Amino acid sequence: MDDDLWLVEDERDNMKVSYRIKEVLFAESSDFQHVMILDSYDFGRMLVLDGVVQTTSMDGHIYNEMLAHVPLAIHPAPERVLVVGGGNCGAAREVAKYDEVREIDVIEIDELVVSACREHLSAVSGNLSDTRVNFIHADGVEFVKSKKNRYDVVMVDSSDPAGPSARLFEHAFYRDIYDALRVDGLVVRQSQSPLFHREDMCRIVRHFEQIFPITRVYGATIPTYPGAFWSFTLGSKKHRDPAHRVDLATKYVDGAVLRSCFDLPPFLRIPPNRPEPLRRGGDHRRTRSAAGQDSL
8 A cells, every 4th residue: 555565454344453564574375374474563573364463573472471471370380281272482482481381282283383483473482492392283172182181271372263263262172171181270261352352252251161160351451452452261170369479581471460460340240141240250159348349
């Protein structure tokens, strides 16, 4: 447009998001999707799958830190971690900061995403080469089915519920994750925009509530994503609250963020077509605050 190169992302019928692009660094089609690494003016280098921005150099650390450090701060002794998706390597990079973690499996169906990000998107991938990280290029749904009582933490880092990621949003997949977790394990997944993808978010929460004793929703501000407000849903067999602070090299997550990220605004507590509020925990009881007001 006007002799400039732009990526125009069709977010929905009534909204398009446009990014001015300096250069196309990588563009190829795999057996699953079209993969691009673009260098943009405002967001830096970005991973684009089928025309949709997945992560950027400017704010990718926010998403990956919130996906990784929140559950790892809640589990008191994580040793085995599974990342489903996560081809940009950002989540695994954050997990690798924990010395107590002995094994990190990254099950990413599209090998091209991993290789492109490791070569062209080092701000996110960190050129990840930790020997504890095992890259497995296979179907995440089938992989999880084959694992029983193995992982302490599972992180579902998938793109939107379409194409190769659609099955990662189904109830049966979460049931298999429950079986793949150890007795005190927990899972977290990105659960879309509470503003623009509210139905998807509520569906994920309800699936988790049907399976896990504890379900909690938390949020973060991520400028790249529609509305800049993003949700994460956590399902836990036992642990509920952060067991320790994040005393690692992070840019976004610290003790204050761990304490506040579960404090949801009122509109997120009452999903549509649901008689009861969306709980921040899994005990399904109202409590009273010190001021005597109902809290969730």
